Amino acid sequence: MAKIKSIEYFRVKPRWLFVKITDENGAYGWGEGTLEGHDLAVEGALDEMITRLIGYEADDIEHIWQTIWRLGFYRGGPVFMSALSGIDIALWDLKGRNLGVPVYQLLGGKVRNKVQVYAWIGGDRPADVEVAAKARIAQGLKCVKMNATEDVNWVDSPSVLDSTVERLKTVKALGLDAGLDFHGRLHKPMAKQLAKALEPHRPLFIEEPLLCEHPEAIKQLSELTTIPIAFGERLYTRWDVKRFLEDHSVDILQPDIAHAGGISETRRIATIAEAYDVAIAPHCPLGPIALAASIQVALNTPNFVIQEMSLGMHYNVEAGDIDLNTYLKDQTVFAIEEGYVKAPTGAGLGIEIDEELVRKISKETEPWQCKEFYGPDGGIREW
Numbered sequence: 001m002a003k004i005k006s007i008e009y010f011r012v013k014p015r016w017l018f019v020k021i022t023d024e025n026g027a028y029g030w031g032e033g034t035l036e037g038h039d040l041a042v043e044g045a046l047d048e049m050i051t052r053l054i055g056y057e058a059d060d061i062e063h064i065w066q067t068i069w070r071l072g073f074y075r076g077g078p079v080f081m082s083a084l085s086g087i088d089i090a091l092w093d094l095k096g097r098n099l100g101v102p103v104y105q106l107l108g109g110k111v112r113n114k115v116q117v118y119a120w121i122g123g124d125r126p127a128d129v130e131v132a133a134k135a136r137i138a139q140g141l142k143c144v145k146m147n148a149t150e151d152v153n154w155v156d157s158p159s160v161l162d163s164t165v166e167r168l169k170t171v172k173a174l175g176l177d178a179g180l181d182f183h184g185r186l187h188k189p190m191a192k193q194l195a196k197a198l199e200p201h202r203p204l205f206i207e208e209p210l211l212c213e214h215p216e217a218i219k220q221l222s223e224l225t226t227i228p229i230a231f232g233e234r235l236y237t238r239w240d241v242k243r244f245l246e247d248h249s250v251d252i253l254q255p256d257i258a259h260a261g262g263i264s265e266t267r268r269i270a271t272i273a274e275a276y277d278v279a280i281a282p283h284c285p286l287g288p289i290a291l292a293a294s295i296q297v298a299l300n301t302p303n304f305v306i307q308e309m310s311l312g313m314h315y316n317v318e319a320g321d322i323d324l325n326t327y328l329k330d331q332t333v334f335a336i337e338e339g340y341v342k343a344p345t346g347a348g349l350g351i352e353i354d355e356e357l358v359r360k361i362s363k364e365t366e367p368w369q370c371k372e373f374y375g376p377d378g379g380i381r382e383w
Helices: 039-053 061-070 078-099 129-138 158-173 188-201 215-222 238-246 262-275 288-300 314-318 355-362
Strands: 004-012 016-023 028-032 114-120 143-147 177-181 205-207 229-231 340-342
Touching: 004 039, 004 078, 004 355, 016 039, 016 078, 028 078, 028 288, 039 061, 039 078, 061 078, 061 262, 078 262, 078 288, 114 288, 129 143, 129 158, 143 158, 158 177, 158 188, 188 215, 215 229, 215 238, 238 262, 262 288
Parallel strands: 114 143, 143 177, 177 205, 205 229
Antiparallel strands: 004 016, 016 028, 114 340
16 A cells, blocks of 8 residues: 655646646646536645545545544535545556556456547537538447537527427437437527427437426426436436436436546446435536546446447537647557547556646646626626
């Protein structure tokens, strides 16, 4: 066993936050605590945790997790949990590297040999999805996800929903399955209408049809539609997801490993969901470390169904030459074959980060700001 010697973090383009933990023997592990639009807040939380954790036994992952969670009195929420996620993932990577085995072996071994994946088409203003969908097919994907709508008012003209149905029909005509992300943009009067309009066209799921702060409305919607309802990126612990499992309003949970307490808590969320016959499809429009960690959990999770990845995502494109594989030494590790990524064989997370490039890019990376959307009257619309 070796003690934690240092914990560093790096803000890198397009909008990611990497964490590196080094032990007293010089071994290291990488984590990711990305929380888009809140870099500085997570960095502040990390500063506090780092001061506390130097000198802890790096192998004692659960003890460290419980220490940060229980012995700070105040806990939970996206900022706190994202910081904890970065540390937790890095500790699992470090432990796997020290033992010479993939993380999934430390979790109990594989239940599958490859992981089905999907990627985004369209952006915040979804337009020509046909061209984007054909590009995804060329990459080997069988499933995609797109924003269901542009920003929509609390109650809006039903005609604003027509384009959503047409885009779904266009994509499905190409032979792809498609999930539709409502992104919490809709409110109950519009979400009910859109779910009903989409039902005959059988999307794979509807994601965040309503914000999770409205559990009673999500429950009502779940009783009005046969489309699987998915959400979870804005739920950060097993305690957050418990109420939605107990009222049977969610069909697919989407914890984000960089927001939801890392590998340790994501695996616990998946186990609880299995007991309620709820599937796991981890949220991950983020960086390569978060994706690698998600894949390790997916390989070990019986109720896993599909994994999000950010390859060629619009946020990455906007950053110039930065994409999912940019910071990887071996850029074939996430290669897609017939809609799947094979189980990595390397120790830890199964990836090698180009630390020199990370350090270089971090010096020139400003905090990423969330986009802003406004209606014709100047009122704020949901992101």
